[in-house]
Amino acid sequence: MYRFMLSARWIGFAIFVIALAAVCTRLGLWQMHKLELRLDRNDVITKHFSTDPVDIGSALPSGTEVDKTNEWTRVTAVGTYDLSQQLTVKFTTRDGAPGVDVVTPLVLASGDAVLVDRGWIETQNTVKRPKVPAPPQGTVTVEGWLRQNNGAGGDAVRPSEGQIRAISSDALGKVMPYDLVDGYVNLQRQSPAPAASLAAEPKPELGQGPHFFYALQWWFFALLAVVGYIWFARAEAKERRNPTRVDGFAGPDPKKPVGSSTRP
Incomplete structure (x- = not known):
């Protein structure tokens, strides 16, 4: 059959x-x-967020990179913002609104610097660099969590007219006048407080997706x-x-001899 x-x-x-x-x-x-x-990422985030912030020098000893195990570590750093090297990350959105993230290097006492994502501000996505609120002057203490470099390359991480599309300490370390700590810090609070604040990065979603x-x-x-x-x-x-009938007639009955008659 x-x-x-x-x-x-x-x-x-x-x-x-x-x-x-x-x-x-x-x-x-x-x-x-x-x-x-x-789920593994959620466990790492929960673990780091349940601990007190540590100095960035302790969280990232010299030569240490930010990876999946230490990303989201809450850190503190003390230094001075270098406005001359400030960049904006264009084409970012929050709740559908266009805007930019503001990244400013914080020069540490060692002479190295760490990139600090100071937050987000709504603005039109244009090729022209927007004006953003200035950070506090002088020595500043910042607190936030560590983030890995964006995996993008090429023009995305290469500054153009004071703007980039992705943050990478590896790429920016080649054009800035000091060594950069690996990764960057998502700022949550700082002292002294700035005259005008930016919108801090929200906590990551811990759902299963x-x-x-x-x-x-x-x-x-x-x-x-x-x-x-x-x-x-x-x-x-x-x-x-059971062959399908065609034009109202079925095919020959295989049990009936060919040529047989139905008349009595």
């Missing part, structure tokens, strides 16, 4: 279904892996492909077992 499934058409159909189901299953597993990474439901969707598609293949195969077998 199912010998037709050995035909080239049905073998090709089976290969397609197997490949489709395998891809959907793999995508579901990929989403579950992303969920695990998200949509990854689990995306995984279920991909696995549903894989199951649907297999079930669909079985359904079409059963429908084909049923059609071969």
Whole structure:
């Protein structure tokens, strides 16, 4: 009854279904892996946010990089802002509104500097550098959390007319007159306070995200492909077992001899 499934058409159909189901299953597993990474990240953030801030020199000893294990560490730093090297990160948004982040190097007592994302201000996304509130003058104590460099490269991290599209201490260290501490600091508070504040970076979202439901969707598609293949195969077998009438007449009865008459 199912010998037709050995035909080239049905073998090709089976290969397609197997490949489709395998891809959907793999995508579901990929989403579950992303969920695990998200949960691990949430654990790291929760751990760092539950501890007191530490001096940036202790959090990042010389030569240490910001990675997934120490990102979000709450740190403090004391130094002087260098307005001559201040940059704005363009094309950023908050709740759908356009604006810029303001990044100002804080020169430490050692002579090195750390990039400080002082916050965000709403402004039109134009190629011209907008005016932003100035930071406090003189010695400043800042507190915030460590962030990794943005993985972008090229023009995105290369200053142009005082603006960049992504923050990278590696790239900016090549054009600034001092060594930069790896990564940057998302400012949360500072002393003395500035005359006009910027909007601080909000705390990261610690939810699970949509990854689990995306995984279920991909696995549903894989199951649907297999079930669909079985359904079409059963429908084909049923059609071969009971041929469809054409123009109101059925095909010859295989149990009735050819040429036999129905008259008495």
